[in-house]
Amino acid sequence: MRTGTPTLRRLAVFLAVSLAALALALAIVEIAVRMLGLAGDAKLIDVTADRSVYTRSTNPILGFELKADYRDPDADLVSSFPYTNAHGQRDVERTFEKAPGIRRIIMLGASVVEGIGIRDLDDMISRRLEKLYDDGRTQVLNFGVSAYCTRAKVELLRVKGMRFDPDLVLLLFTENDFNNFNHEAFRLGSPVRRPFLVDELFIRWHTFRALCTRLNLFYFGAQIDPVTWNRKAIGDNNVVEGLALLASLSEQHEFDPMIAVWPHFEDEHIIDPHAMPDRPDELIVERLAAMHAIPVFRISHAFATHWAAHGKSFSPRRRYTVGDRLHPSVEGCRLAAEALKGAIDDLEALRASARRRARSSSPDTAAVDAARTRGSRTPDYSRVYVNTANTLYAQGKVDEAIHRYRQALRIKPYLAEAHNNLGVALKSQGRLDEAIEHYHQALTSEPNFAQAHNNLGTALAARGDMAGAVEHFRRAVAIKPDYESARRNLVLARRRLNQER
Incomplete structure (x- = not known):
C-alpha cells in the first residue's frame, strides 16, 4: 500500500502540471487570437428572419430551403408566402406515391418558378400548366426555391424530388443560373439546435469561435458566412456540373429531362440570356445541354409572338413581369404555362432535335469555358444588408437600419432600393435634405422606380416645393397606373398647388 502512494502522488502532480500547461497554452492561444482578430464578431446575427419562408439547410449545395407547412396570411411575396405544403414546396399537398396512370412533371427553378410577386397558387406557372391538362392525369410539382x-436545382431534385418518381423533369433556366452560388437575401439562423453551452462558448471564447467559424463546427460557419460555405460546395462551373448530374439522374431513374430558357424582359425587347461569345444565335446553355442530348426550349418565342400580335403596343417588362424584368406577372405565368405545354406535347420532336445537336463524348470546351467565365461573378451581401435594414426599420431601430443601408451602398453604390429605403429612414428622423438626395440617387440608378418618385414627391411637398412634388407624383402614376398612394398624393398636391396660385 505504501509503495502505491508515491506513484499516485506523482500521477497527481503530472496531471496537475499537464492541466496547468494546457491552461497556459490555451490562454496564450486565446490572447493571440484576440490580438490578431481571428475570431470575428461574436454577434452571430443582427436580425434573424423568423417570419421568413426560408430556413437554413444542412446541405451546403442548397444553403437554404423553403420551410414545410409554412403559413403567413400577410405574406410580402418576397421573403414570405401565404402557404407551403408538408414537403416544403410552394404547391398544393402532394404524396410520394404516384397513382397508376398519373404522369408527374417536376418543375425545377428559382424565384420565377417559386412565384415571387404572385399570391395565389393557382396563378403560378406550375399550377397553370397542370390545369391545362384537363384530364386530371398530369401533375406538375413546383420545386422552385x-x-x-442550376447545380442547386438539380441537387434539390436528387435529395428530395426523386422520391416523387417523376416522368419528366423540367428545369427552368434563368439569367442568374450561371452564378456559382445561391444568392442569399435574408439572414437565417442555424440549421440545427445547438446546446446553450456551445453558444456561450462561441460568444466568450475567441479560440473556440475561430475554430467553429473556419471548420463549420456546429454549423457556425454556415450561419456567419453562408455564401462562402455554399460557393465552396457548388464549385466553379455549376451549370456544367448540374447538367451532367441531371443527365445522370435521368438515366438512373428513367425520366425525361428538359430545359426551358426564361427570357429577360425590357421595355422594348425580349432577350434570351447569355449567348455564345462567337455565336450570338446560340445560347451557352443550349451548347452545354447538347453535350448530354437534353432538349432545350426557348420560352421567349411565345412571348415575342404574343407581343407582335398586339402590335408591340406595350412594354414587355410592365405586362409580362411584376415590373422587375424577370419575375412573371399573372399574365406572364399564363403565357409561360401555355408555351410549356406546347413544348411538352411536342417533346418527341424536341428530343429528336436534341439528338441531332448532341456532340461527341468529348466536352464542348468553348461552351464550358464560356460558362465558367459567366460564373466568375463574386457574391456580395448587399441584399442581405438591405433586408436586414428593412427589418430593423420596421422594428423602430432606425439608426441601426441606416447603418445597414449604408453598408449595402458601400458594396453597391448604385443600388436603387438601398438609396430609396435609406431616404425613408432619414426622412423619419427629419433629415429631409439627406432623404431627398438619396431619392435622387435612387432615380439616377433606376429612373422608372415608381416608389422613389412617390417618396421624393412626398419629401418635396414637406419642404414646400409643390410643383416638384406634383411632377414626381405624376411620374409615379405614369409608371405604375394602379399605384393608389401616388394617385392620392397627386390629387392632394395639385389641390395645394392650385390654392397657392
Missing part, C-alpha cells in the same frame, strides 16, 4: 443556381 429563390436564388438557386
